[in-house]
Amino acid sequence: MVASGEWGAAEAAWAERSAVRVVPPVRPRKLAKVPFVELADGRLRGVVSSGSDIARVYVSSIAARTHDFSCGTNNNRPCGGLSATPCKHLRALVDEAVLQYGRDRVARYLHVTAGEDEDLVRALRGSRVSAPAAVVFSRFLRHLAYLELPDTGAPVPELQWFPATGAVS
Incomplete structure (x- = not known):
């Protein structure tokens, strides 16, 4: 101390x-596709922009250890591409988390066993679950609000x- x-x-x-001090990303990333990604509460979770509708975003998450995954719109409609395997939004979330935190940190957090060249999404062994989007989307909106504050002491x-x-x- x-x-x-x-x-x-x-x-x-x-x-x-x-x-607060912000830990810089491992590699620069573009925020247009995945504006919010975090490792929190035992999940990799974030907000992924829709490729077809500018007003729609998806809240996607993957649980650590179990690798259970969910994806749905900000108003809790299920992702149409989500099946027994992760959708493109979950893949984008993992890809951006790797850019933000590094592959090793993401793999350790999720407890994924994958070789150096192996795709982390393919190494997931979870199943589709339903998870409410409100908590993640609320955190995303709060982060956006902080960006609008003027720089002040x-x-x-x-x-x-x-x-x-x-x-x-």
């Missing part, structure tokens, strides 16, 4: 801002529960 008085000038200045009310002073690990 480092007490706030032991921080360097750069760390102290960073702690005063209403922003002032506190952001929604983030004030973070400790401003004291010990940091």
Whole structure:
């Protein structure tokens, strides 16, 4: 643990801002197809844009360990391409997660055993499940809202529960 008085000038200045450090992606990725991807709550999950309708997005997810997968629109309509095997939205989600986090990290998180050249999606052994899209879509919308905030050093009310002073690990 480092007490706030032991921080360097750069760390102290960073702690005063209403922003968090963002881990840069392993490789640059285009956000138009998969604007949101995360490894959270035991799932690889994200939002994938529709290829045919600009107003439609799909919320796709793959569970760690079981590899059960789901895909549906933001208003909980099932993906038409989802069957006993993952759809193109799930494939796009995995591809973008690999760009964002790296292949090894995604494979470890999902508990996928695949060779270096083996396709991660083909290594999944799960089945289709129904999962509500609301939580993931809500997190995506919240991230979009933060992007619209002006850059400021002032506190952001929604983030004030973070400790401003004291010990940091």
